[in-house]
Amino acid sequence: MSDRQQNLFDTQPPQWELDDAEHRRIARVVLSSGPAGEFDYFVPEEFADERKPEVLAQAGRRVRVPLGRGNRPVVGYCVEVAVTSTGGRKLKPVSAVLDTAPLLSPRMLEIGQWIAEYYLAPLGQVLEGILPAGVRGKAGTRETTLFSVPTRVAARMTRLDLPEKQAHALKILAASSKPLALKQWMARAECTSGPISALRKKELVESRVERIDTDPLLEQPVARREALELNPAQAAALETITTALDRREQSTLLLHGVTGSGKTEVYIQAIEKVVSFGRQAIVLVPEISLTPQTVGRFRERFDHVAVLHSHQSDVERHRQWKRIASGDVQVVVGARSAIFAPTPHLGLVVIDEEHETSFKQDTAPRYHAREVALQRTRMDQIPLVLGSATPSLESWHAAGRGDYQLISLPDRVSNLPLPVVRAVDLRDQEHRKWNRGAISRPLHQAMTAALADGGQVILLLNRRGYSTHVQCPACGFVLKCDSCDVSMVFHRQANHVVCHWCDRVEPPPTHCPDCKDANIRYGGFGTQKLEAEVRARFPDARVLRMDTDSMRRPGSHEQALDSFRNGEVDVLLGTQMIAKGLDFPNVTLVGVVNADTSLHFPDFRASERTFHLVTQVAGRTGRGSQGGRVLVQTLSPDHPALVAAMQHNYQAFAASELPEREMLNYPPFGRMARVVIRGPNDQVTLAVADELAGKIRTAGAGTRVMGPAPCTIAKLRELFRYHILVIAPDVAALHKAAAPLAGKLKLPEGVQWIVDIDPVDMM
Numbered sequence: 001m002s003d004r005q006q007n008l009f010d011t012q013p014p015q016w017e018l019d020d021a022e023h024r025r026i027a028r029v030v031l032s033s034g035p036a037g038e039f040d041y042f043v044p045e046e047f048a049d050e051r052k053p054e055v056l057a058q059a060g061r062r063v064r065v066p067l068g069r070g071n072r073p074v075v076g077y078c079v080e081v082a083v084t085s086t087g088g089r090k091l092k093p094v095s096a097v098l099d100t101a102p103l104l105s106p107r108m109l110e111i112g113q114w115i116a117e118y119y120l121a122p123l124g125q126v127l128e129g130i131l132p133a134g135v136r137g138k139a140g141t142r143e144t145t146l147f148s149v150p151t152r153v154a155a156r157m158t159r160l161d162l163p164e165k166q167a168h169a170l171k172i173l174a175a176s177s178k179p180l181a182l183k184q185w186m187a188r189a190e191c192t193s194g195p196i197s198a199l200r201k202k203e204l205v206e207s208r209v210e211r212i213d214t215d216p217l218l219e220q221p222v223a224r225r226e227a228l229e230l231n232p233a234q235a236a237a238l239e240t241i242t243t244a245l246d247r248r249e250q251s252t253l254l255l256h257g258v259t260g261s262g263k264t265e266v267y268i269q270a271i272e273k274v275v276s277f278g279r280q281a282i283v284l285v286p287e288i289s290l291t292p293q294t295v296g297r298f299r300e301r302f303d304h305v306a307v308l309h310s311h312q313s314d315v316e317r318h319r320q321w322k323r324i325a326s327g328d329v330q331v332v333v334g335a336r337s338a339i340f341a342p343t344p345h346l347g348l349v350v351i352d353e354e355h356e357t358s359f360k361q362d363t364a365p366r367y368h369a370r371e372v373a374l375q376r377t378r379m380d381q382i383p384l385v386l387g388s389a390t391p392s393l394e395s396w397h398a399a400g401r402g403d404y405q406l407i408s409l410p411d412r413v414s415n416l417p418l419p420v421v422r423a424v425d426l427r428d429q430e431h432r433k434w435n436r437g438a439i440s441r442p443l444h445q446a447m448t449a450a451l452a453d454g455g456q457v458i459l460l461l462n463r464r465g466y467s468t469h470v471q472c473p474a475c476g477f478v479l480k481c482d483s484c485d486v487s488m489v490f491h492r493q494a495n496h497v498v499c500h501w502c503d504r505v506e507p508p509p510t511h512c513p514d515c516k517d518a519n520i521r522y523g524g525f526g527t528q529k530l531e532a533e534v535r536a537r538f539p540d541a542r543v544l545r546m547d548t549d550s551m552r553r554p555g556s557h558e559q560a561l562d563s564f565r566n567g568e569v570d571v572l573l574g575t576q577m578i579a580k581g582l583d584f585p586n587v588t589l590v591g592v593v594n595a596d597t598s599l600h601f602p603d604f605r606a607s608e609r610t611f612h613l614v615t616q617v618a619g620r621t622g623r624g625s626q627g628g629r630v631l632v633q634t635l636s637p638d639h640p641a642l643v644a645a646m647q648h649n650y651q652a653f654a655a656s657e658l659p660e661r662e663m664l665n666y667p668p669f670g671r672m673a674r675v676v677i678r679g680p681n682d683q684v685t686l687a688v689a690d691e692l693a694g695k696i697r698t699a700g701a702g703t704r705v706m707g708p709a710p711c712t713i714a715k716l717r718e719l720f721r722y723h724i725l726v727i728a729p730d731v732a733a734l735h736k737a738a739a740p741l742a743g744k745l746k747l748p749e750g751v752q753w754i755v756d757i758d759p760v761d762m763m
């Protein structure tokens with residue numbers, strides 16, 4: 001038993017009391033679904049025998065236990081086992097131990113516990129959420145029975161009177177250095193299963209069940225590459241990180257490096273140091289960046305790299321998980337959930353593009369990988385490196401306060417300049433006269449020039465579909481989804497209108513459903529319409545569109561990026577998935593088709609998102625010797641977030657945005673929780689929301705409670721939605737206000753609520 005488990009039972013009895021009938025071996029269990037809370041069960045002798053590790057009740061393994069009056073069998077995670085007082089309670093026994101070894105290490109249980117407390121989620125649900133399904137289901141393995149000769153039999157083997165075939169089979173098994181599976185044994189002994197069954201009946205052999213891989217993992221060898229020679233800023237950054245590694249205590253380093261400043265090379269050289277100590281590193285990147293290009297950069301430099309992402313099969317994930325747990329892997333590169341990778345001796349965690357919203361999980365448990373990483377590195381006393389050209393204001397503010405150490409890479413590698421960014425003011429009459437399309441005259445001219453010089457062009461438009469709304473000019477009717485309070489979007493290729501929230505699909509209307517006017521208009525620009533416009537304007541250019549509609553097939557994302565890299569595509573256009581992390585030297589022009597789409601979102605982070613997006617997409621150009629330029633089409637060229645993005649001036653952005661946040665005590669100053677209540681009946685849902693808001697107000701003195709108010713998407717999938725925002729000066733106050741949410745709440749039929757701590761999604 002580990003130290004931790006003993007410590008957790010504060011009633012650990014002195015040795016002489018262990019015989020007392022009141023003292024029992026007790027397993028504390030949390031359920032993976034169903035009622036929250038911890039349940040104690042008594043551990044029968046058969047699951048307490050250290051000599052039978054495959055059925056030992058132990059923290060981190062799953063068990064089957066009887067629940068409730070009907071003793072319904074349910075599955076739960078054992079989180080502690082200790083010999084302790086039953087306190088006079090009558091405990092039910094554990095019915096079965098389901099895992100032959102712990103699925104969760106004591107450290108992972110500790111992290112799970114932290115997540116449960118911080119994000120107000122039941123521990124069982126958290127543990128179920130942090131273990132990949134393939135690991136829980138042991139995908140890609142099967143159970144096999146292994147045979148061996150017990151010592152008591154081996155000692156008297158010569159004296160046994162056995163038929164010849166049985167004697168031979170037994171001799172072969174005794175001579176084997178390892179237990180043998182039935183097939184192996186039969187092959188070596190050159191016998192049928194007959195003699196083996198006879199030996200088993202006579203209890204001359206022992207058997208145990210083990211899991212083996214159905215087919216082993218093969219790693220593709222990759223050509224190795226030498227380390228790059230760091231420029232002085234990179235060398236200084238590396239020096240700071242290695243000093244932090246040598247301190248052997250937790251510290252968080254914020255690596256603020258402009259786009260193309262060579263952050264990845266700094267991470268790699270820091271990890272080389274970690275690996276030289278025999279430790280492992282975890283590198284988190286946004287899912288979308290898990291391209292072969294990114295993964296390849298690590299594979300070229302380390303022998304053993306594991307990749308974890310959500311498109312992997314269960315079998316693949318399980319294999320990677322086991323490889324990591326065995327200590328064979330030096331570097332784990334993965335998306336958000338890779339923060340739970342079971343590295344035995346973690347030495348460093350790196351989060352690249354740390355500002356990305358995809359690091360926050362949008363289903364329960366609603367954790368942010370950055371917060372989890374902070375906890376995990378604290379538990380292990382190791383450094384955490386957060387890298388970005390556009391750090392989140394949370395991280396920037398923490399650095400400003402001195403909680404994080406700031407490292408800067410102010411320039412691009414090889415003295416490449418940052419691209420010149422110019423605004424195209426769409427309010428300008430001249431642009432309006434020029435056309436009704438999405439591409440202004442200056443952007444058209446810049447594209448012509450770039451293509452004529454053999455350069456490549458990236459166009460960003462953060463809206464998919466063809467027309468983003470369908471409206472009747474006669475009566476003003478806007479076509480909305482029947483189930484959701486959002487506009488339907490016209491998709492021309494499929495020739496239907498679709499709800500981007502619930503995927504409802506309908507035929508496109510030919511006249512207004514309300515007033516029957518035949519002039520119904522399809523307005524607003526989506527990526528499909530932009531693609532049509534580009535093809536019409538530049539008939540000779542090879543155009544590729546990248547958005548979630550065109551990238552549905554597995555592997556299509558990589559294929560698209562490959563063809564762009566190989567110069568088979570001249571114009572790459574798409575949603576934000578083209579804005580990030582790509583390193584293509586031949587891109588000489590980036591056009592932001594409409595910078596306003598994200599600027600006026602009803603979300604306190606709208607400016608920050610816009611700043612990130614424009615800065616990041618601008619960073620995709622000028623990465624080669626031909627230089628590069630950026631045009632940003634906007635109706636708000638004077639907006640501080642856009643002005644700062646156009647000047648590549650993160651500090652200016654932070655200086656304009658932080659005071660606004662401070663005034664309202666929004667993050668990063670205050671802490672926020674968002675409670676969403678949804679239900680099939682509008683009035684009932686609102687009444688529940690009102691009641692909850694009242695309870696929260698009572699519980700949290702000193703916190704600001706806003707709402708309930710209808711969510712921006714006031715109806716989604718037939719359910720009405722209200723939200724309550726709680727803003728507190730610190731986490732403790734936030735938790736105090738949210739305390740009513742932790743208890744049992746009696747809710748009317750169909751009404752549900754969720755709580756989101758540090759919310760990112762405000763819709």
Ligand SMILES: Nc1ncnc2c1ncn2[C@@H]1O[C@H](COP(=O)(O)OP(=O)(O)OP(=O)(O)O)[C@@H](O)[C@H]1O
Pocket residue numbers: 228229230231234257258259260261262263264265388389413414581582583619
């Ligand atoms: N010291 C160096 N000398 C020469 N080239 C370098 C050096 N460091 C990095 N590079 C190259 O510079 C390019 C940009 O580096 P990298 O992609 O790491 O930048 P980044 O800071 O991560 O950019 P972004 O934030 O835009 O993703 C890469 O092609 C990389 O190989």
Ligand SMILES: [Zn+2]
Pocket residue numbers: 481482483484499500501502503504717
């Ligand atoms: Zn819908």
